[in-house]
Amino acid sequence: MAALGAWRLLRPGRRWFSEMVPGAPLPPDSPLYPPVVASITAKSRAAKSRRLQRFNQRVHAAATVEEKLRLYGKLQRPKYTVYPQTFALNADRWYRSFTRTVLVPGMPPRAAAARPPVAAAGATPEAGRAPKPGAEAPAAAEAPAAVGAPAAAEALGAAKTPEPAVGEAPYVNIGELRSLVCDALLQESFYQNKKRPFLYRDQDHTPGPFLTQLVSTLAASLSGRNPLLAASSLDLNPEVNYYWHHGEEVVVHGHRKGRVDPVRFQIDDNPHLQIRVPKQLPEVVPLESDLGDVPVINHKPSKLPLFKKQYENKVFIGSKVADPCCYGHTQFHLLPDKLKRERFIRERLEDQIEVVYRSNGIASLFAWTAAQAMYQGFWSEADVTRPFVSQAVVTDGKYFAFFCYQLNTLALTAQTIKNNPRKNICWGTDSKPLYDVVEDGNVKGFNDEVLLQLVRFLLNRPKEL
Amino acid sequence: VFPGVRQAQWLTKTKLVEGLPPAVQGIMDNPALGLPELEERAKHVVSHARLWDTAEVAPRREKYCPVLFENLIHICRLMSGKYPSLSKRMLARNFRIAATWERESILLQVRGLSGILMNSVTPIPPVASKEEILATKEHVLETFYPIAPTIDLQEVNVYKELNDTGQRFRDGYPYSHPHTLFFLESANVRTDRFRPEQLRAKMLMFAFGNALAKAKALHGNDPKVLEQPVVVQSIGTDGQLFQFMVFQLNTTDLVSNDGIKNLVWIDSDQNLYERAQCVPEVKKRVVTKPAGISGFQPDTFKKFLALYLHGTV
Numbered sequence: 001m002a003a004l005g006a007w008r009l010l011r012p013g014r015r016w017f018s019e020m021v022p023g024a025p026l027p028p029d030s031p032l033y034p035p036v037v038a039s040i041t042a043k044s045r046a047a048k049s050r051r052l053q054r055f056n057q058r059v060h061a062a063a064t065v066e067e068k069l070r071l072y073g074k075l076q077r078p079k080y081t082v083y084p085q086t087f088a089l090n091a092d093r094w095y096r097s098f099t100r101t102v103l104v105p106g107m108p109p110r111a112a113a114a115r116p117p118v119a120a121a122g123a124t125p126e127a128g129r130a131p132k133p134g135a136e137a138p139a140a141a142e143a144p145a146a147v148g149a150p151a152a153a154e155a156l157g158a159a160k161t162p163e164p165a166v167g168e169a170p171y172v173n174i175g176e177l178r179s180l181v182c183d184a185l186l187q188e189s190f191y192q193n194k195k196r197p198f199l200y201r202d203q204d205h206t207p208g209p210f211l212t213q214l215v216s217t218l219a220a221s222l223s224g225r226n227p228l229l230a231a232s233s234l235d236l237n238p239e240v241n242y243y244w245h246h247g248e249e250v251v252v253h254g255h256r257k258g259r260v261d262p263v264r265f266q267i268d269d270n271p272h273l274q275i276r277v278p279k280q281l282p283e284v285v286p287l288e289s290d291l292g293d294v295p296v297i298n299h300k301p302s303k304l305p306l307f308k309k310q311y312e313n314k315v316f317i318g319s320k321v322a323d324p325c326c327y328g329h330t331q332f333h334l335l336p337d338k339l340k341r342e343r344f345i346r347e348r349l350e351d352q353i354e355v356v357y358r359s360n361g362i363a364s365l366f367a368w369t370a371a372q373a374m375y376q377g378f379w380s381e382a383d384v385t386r387p388f389v390s391q392a393v394v395t396d397g398k399y400f401a402f403f404c405y406q407l408n409t410l411a412l413t414a415q416t417i418k419n420n421p422r423k424n425i426c427w428g429t430d431s432k433p434l435y436d437v438v439e440d441g442n443v444k445g446f447n448d449e450v451l452l453q454l455v456r457f458l459l460n461r462p463k464e465l
Numbered sequence: 466v467f468p469g470v471r472q473a474q475w476l477t478k479t480k481l482v483e484g485l486p487p488a489v490q491g492i493m494d495n496p497a498l499g500l501p502e503l504e505e506r507a508k509h510v511v512s513h514a515r516l517w518d519t520a521e522v523a524p525r526r527e528k529y530c531p532v533l534f535e536n537l538i539h540i541c542r543l544m545s546g547k548y549p550s551l552s553k554r555m556l557a558r559n560f561r562i563a564a565t566w567e568r569e570s571i572l573l574q575v576r577g578l579s580g581i582l583m584n585s586v587t588p589i590p591p592v593a594s595k596e597e598i599l600a601t602k603e604h605v606l607e608t609f610y611p612i613a614p615t616i617d618l619q620e621v622n623v624y625k626e627l628n629d630t631g632q633r634f635r636d637g638y639p640y641s642h643p644h645t646l647f648f649l650e651s652a653n654v655r656t657d658r659f660r661p662e663q664l665r666a667k668m669l670m671f672a673f674g675n676a677l678a679k680a681k682a683l684h685g686n687d688p689k690v691l692e693q694p695v696v697v698q699s700i701g702t703d704g705q706l707f708q709f710m711v712f713q714l715n716t717t718d719l720v721s722n723d724g725i726k727n728l729v730w731i732d733s734d735q736n737l738y739e740r741a742q743c744v745p746e747v748k749k750r751v752v753t754k755p756a757g758i759s760g761f762q763p764d765t766f767k768k769f770l771a772l773y774l775h776g777t778v
Contacts, residue, residue: 180552183639187555191638194559209558216542217552224546231506233513234539236532239520320517324509441637 052415056381065321065377072379073243073313079264080306084363085356087339089349092358093295094304098246098265099366100412101405101424102292103358107453108284108404108427172225172455174448180221181434181451182443184213189438200337207397208272208334212236215273215332219458228461233276233325240269240331241314242367245380246412249300262413263301266313267367271392273332274318274368275458276325281389282462284406284425291425317371326375328368328390330457333360335396354401354430357394361403362426365392369407369424383411383420391457399431400450402457429453469666470731471607476568477673478719479712479727480604485768486592486711486730492771492778499547500767503540507766510536512758515704515741523743530651530704534581537766541773550777553586555640566677566719581647582675584640589696589776591713593728598694598715601726643675645772648701658703661734668699668710669729676714688718690725698772707735707765709772735765 038046040054055071062068082098096103188210197205216234223229245262285291302308317328335356344353369388378384388407393400409422436445474481492498514533518524524532538556545551560582565574648668650658659667676697684691691714699710709732716725739760746754
């Protein structure tokens with residue numbers, strides 16, 4: 001500015017009122033003009049990207065996590081409501097494409113994770129570090145003395161595994177756990193006199209209370225073996241919500257017609273039961289692993305069918321950010337009467353039965369792990385630096401399906417997904433029955449494998465503990 | 466009309482003792498329980514129930530009262546890592562009770578939805594010694610002359626004398642001894658909730674009903690003095706105030722007014738915390754009450770835990 005002022009002095013015929021000293025030292029080479037950037041309020045693509053950058057900076061600069069969450073979900077627009085428990089056909093393919101998840105059948109191989117050494121007939125060499133889940137199930141099956149139909153508690157003392165403990169390693173007494181499970185089942189279905197179930201509310205009558213009793217007693221008896229469970233928090237009927245953007249679309253009608261908008265999704269989930277812990281579960285595979293492909297669907301989400309609604313954008317794991325138990329361990333979901341197996345069989349859609357379990361597992365676990373990641377300050381522009389792992393059990397009272405989810409990336413928006421090689425991974429099993437039938441105070445056809453898998457889930461903990 | 470516990474005492478032929486029995490006090494003072502760490506957890510649990518459990522600003526009583534109860538029971542249940550015999554307990558929800566007895570030629574019956582019952586495989590051993598039981602012979606029940614003791618009770622034509630909790634559970638149920646009854650006053654509106662005095666009376670009546678039904682199932686329907694007294698505990702709360710009660714049924718001979726009486730120990734109006742502030746209260750730009758739980762009383766939680774562990778430890 002000084003040079004310009006001096007030049008004007010020299011031009012004849014102009015009056016100059018300020019006193020500029022010629023030869024004054026010029027300021028060091030800082031830019032003469034402020035940077036030339038796009039406008040903030042114009043209706044142009046450059047202005048839009050500048051607005052987006054300013055928003056991202058605001059969220060990055062937020063002081064607390066609550067402030068970040070508030071800014072992230074401040075703008076309300078119509079969004080698709082994704083229901084984890086849905087009757088839509090092939091919903092699990094759609095949900096995998098929305099959440100960029102790879103589905104791996106079977107349970108993840110746990111090499112060095114905590115595995116309960118079951119009191120086997122032949123003592124396992126080290127304290128239960130068997131490499132494959134398959135190896136233990138037959139060992140457990142032959143250990144209990146050939147019990148075809150385990151009877152009620154009074155007879156179970158005889159049927160308990162008589163083998164002694166494996167050296168000094170703690171072992172899991174499957175007989176005792178089986179008796180606890182059978183007691184819970186018999187109390188809810190047989191011993192307690194309840195009124196008839198309300199119409200279409202069969203699930204609240206017996207399987208709901210049975211699941212609550214089962215999880216609370218199992219968690220309590222296994223807490224001696226798993227210190228993480230001893231510090232855990234059990235929520236009954238909590239709320240889990242997550243809001244995210246994925247992909248882009250053109251606004252179809254209204255005053256914003258023709259603009260390019262991100263596609264917004266919201267999951268509002270109510271698991272039957274969930275266990276939250278203060279420490280994170282260990283990662284199953286490294287952050288950048290690629291175990292399969294994400295399905296690509298070239299239709300609009302509304303074809304699933306999925307419907308749009310505009311309401312509050314909530315991100316919630318079950319309790320607020322201030323809670324020390326901010327990581328998730330296991331969720332338990334109960335399928336409602338609308339989605340029971342008999343209805344699918346009646347409508348000749350037997351292959352959709354497994355789809356129901358899978359879509360519930362994938363959607364609920366994605367929402368939970370992503371909300372946990374947001375509670376730690378990560379979001380789509382600040383991707384996770386460590387994987388978030390959680391587990392879930394989906395059941396309808398008799399059939400159990402187990403899921404384990406590893407969240408590797410939150411960056412699903414159209415800008416951030418371009419250079420993102422990471423994918424989220426979900427391991428899941430098919431649904432298996434826990435028992436065949438309950439008759440006259442006896443549980444017939446009890447399946448130990450399902451119980452073992454449940455116990456393994458509950459005993460999962462970080463390596464340091 | 467007048468305090469409900471006194472009326473309930475007359476109706477159930479009971480003598481009242483203030484404070485908790487020495488057996489429960491002994492469990493509380495036992496250092497092996499590791500109570501200081503549990504206090505920290507109890508504080509977290511109270512904060513969770515009152516402050517953090519909902520996506521809204523503050524949870525309502527209908528939400529936080531059951532959540533607080535579930536969390537406290539969860540901590541107590543986790544003690545079964547240390548005491549494996551604690552897993553021999555089962556919670557029964559939406560439980561219905563019915564019991565009938567005669568009291569000086571008035572037929573009384575208690576029926577209703579009594580909340581949550583915890584059953585156990587083994588009964589609680591009697592809390593009062595033989596001398597104390599015999600001493601109740603001299604105790605005179607307070608009468609309310611000229612007010613009839615059945616005032617404020619609903620008179621109903623009873624066609625079936627329903628008598629058992631055995632009706633609630635079928636025969637052969639392994640967890641056959643009622644251990645503790647829990648009452649949660651979780652209505653949002655204050656007038657729908659029971660006041661502490663009425664809550665204590667309700668707890669006494671239902672504990673008596675359960676104990677009577679169990680005694681009749683064990684020893685038959687004839688009125689007599691029990692060799693093995695039946696003990697049933699009861700805890701009632703509205704989310705902040707706790708009432709603890711231990712009831713011992715010594716006799717099923719309830720027609721006459723003298724003889725051996727039943728005993729009840731009541732510890733009333735125990736606050737678990739003073740106040741739970743969800744949003745800090747600010748007056749004239751100065752924070753007068755910070756957010757969080759203030760005035761946490763660990764003793765109340767210790768009593769809760771002691772009553773839970775009673776009979777097993």
